[in-house]
Amino acid sequence: MGAEQLQAVPHLTTALTGPLLEIEERLLERETPIEQWFHERWLATPAPFYASVDLRNAGFKLAPVDTNLFPAGFNNLNPAFHPLCIQALQIAVERLCPKACRILLVPENHSRNTFYWENIGALVELLERAGYQVRVGSLLPEPAGRQSFSLSGGRTISVEPIERTGDTVTVQGYKPCFVLLNNDLSTGAPALLQGIAQPVVPATVMGWWNRLKSNHFTHYRGVAAEFGEFVQIDPWLIDPVFRRCGHIDFQKREGEDCLAENVHTVLEEVRLKYREYGITQEPFVIVKADSGTYGMGIMTVRDANDVRQLNRKQRNKMAVIKEGQTVQQVLVQEGVYTFETLGDAQTVAEPVVYMVDRFVVGGFYRVHTARGADENLNAPGMQFRPLAFADSCSCPDKKRSPDASPNRFYAYGVLGRLAALAAARELHAAMAPNP
């Protein structure tokens, strides 16, 4: 699982100013009640099978900026936390299938990214350790659906085309108890899986063909307000301001006014908050495709007028995302600075928290030298260095300062779970019968 290539974070320096220390202090003070708060919420809406959450730590603010329900990157977790992951997978699988269980893992369709297949290898190994049989099945028919990948640890991953008979899917006679998606379904809910008797997790409605980031962050806003009240902090400190533009065509230059207006509104709102907290940085926004992932269709904007002056290259870059999907809706999200730096302060780092069921099972930093504190670190072809979290996210140390690493990781784990809770509510709403 590439354990030997991983390096645990030795030391991260964060330009901590008042508010974040305050957030961390509040979380530390209320550790037991916070865990209790989560227990109650998971009872009302069960946690997603798995999730990863990108956080941004601005020193004065700590917030999720993206929640992935088909997380890749399991190969980047600290092997020291694999036992935690295995245990959590047992809980997650048991809910679907209490007895001996066969799993069909469905990866991305066209990925040739070595790291992605290392992720699939890591997931397979973790699921096997947890006591489950696993086969990897492709949504693509022969011959594209049959592939094999050699992994760094010497293991080979074989992908076989999924076959369907009536309401049952199989691969070569192997009949899974459930289908585990690690494919974000950017192009649509696959017909192959529609109406099958076996459970599909996460539900196909959570694929990017249907899911909207703006919807997720609407749910998150509710979660942040609820949690903010509970721990007595301003929800803004953990929640990025956002607006949504519903009809955009970057190539035809349609919807520019809506975009410029929303950028302006978000910048103004953030400016007011910065003033309130005495933050002297310049506000910025991130404009990104409302559905989609892989850091495609994304840009940093500092002035509303900038979005009216995009050149052809910039417009093309925004217009199309993964698997050739056209961007029609965008999210205008408050940019959260990454003030977490590694070593020379030129190297910015962005934490990603991993969850299985309701448990935080680890995380890593995306570390990038060539990017600024106001840029997105998840970009196509981006050569980030993953630095596994050195500590777990469940053992804060009250005797140390609020920004000591176990305490910071605890805060990350809380924020990651808040975003997962928003995703749980998002799923719950998506599955509710229409009124």
Add this chain to the structure above:
Amino acid sequence: MGAEQLQAVPHLTTALTGPLLEIEERLLERETPIEQWFHERWLATPAPFYASVDLRNAGFKLAPVDTNLFPAGFNNLNPAFHPLCIQALQIAVERLCPKACRILLVPENHSRNTFYWENIGALVELLERAGYQVRVGSLLPEPAGRQSFSLSGGRTISVEPIERTGDTVTVQGYKPCFVLLNNDLSTGAPALLQGIAQPVVPATVMGWWNRLKSNHFTHYRGVAAEFGEFVQIDPWLIDPVFRRCGHIDFQKREGEDCLAENVHTVLEEVRLKYREYGITQEPFVIVKADSGTYGMGIMTVRDANDVRQLNRKQRNKMAVIKEGQTVQQVLVQEGVYTFETLGDAQTVAEPVVYMVDRFVVGGFYRVHTARGADENLNAPGMQFRPLAFADSCSCPDKKRSPDASPNRFYAYGVLGRLAALAAARELHAAMAPNP
């Protein structure tokens, strides 16, 4: 929690001969099916809330010799595995109390042992981390029931006398959702807890006033046979031979014949097995009180005649165990050599595996320099050095040799769980209505 005092095991050398390598190889080969096997068994009989299992590793044989359902020693676990422990506690508590939960932890009555209170402190901290309120309540009335202990980490543990009103117990108005026993009830089921509406875990019938080691090992024999068949090994390799003497009075020298006979039978049975496997060591047996703990009332015997020639001091030592209880029944158990040594080969080590619910959450070695490979290492006043397991028990590494440390820990985790499964069946039988 004394993290800084713990030292992870650097290297243990074991005189491995054929059979154990074979056991470990079989376990490694079948990792996923073994986990599946456990999943199915835990469905039939839920795991105990928590347990610790003393193992003996003879190189040619690896077997549990004692299963404690009121485990102390949580302070000896590797802090690196606390997250695992916290997660498992959430699962264990959730089964009893799915919502916010208040716990009443009931410790031993008369312990002044600092290590014991460090254990209670560690348990309280882990439960709080898991999101539960915890108070420590004594079965003793005022003034003995009110005590406070300062722990090494600066924390103070306050013990308060339990009060009962009708079918409810409280401490100072704090009404727990359930009572968690860390008191092995050597002297009887406490009237204070009898018939209360709040669940008591483990059930009071599992206290040493009622529990018999011979009954546990009868259940274990069944488990070992079942598992032996499943992984295709001789169950003897994981199961110590035993007999039981039902009416003993060491002081009156009653029951000596029964004891001598059983010692003879066990020694003969073991001799045959040693011959079968070409083991040249001299067989020995451990005679111990059939109910009881703390390593009291225990002796090593190499010849059946020895038990007829006990001097007064030896007889006194065997006659009385914890809290002045008289020994009336004994277990005659095959002695399993401890060939696991640390460094200079003069230092013998005995692994102890800790479980919470169905999960292995860590363990440590009892390490003792002054004891032989054929002696019990859990003796009163014994100054063992706890050496926390360096690796988890859930991540064997098939690329390494079967006796590499992650693989050995995996084997320990499997054996620990087999003993916990026997305890689960023991509880199930104890709770079944009489025919």
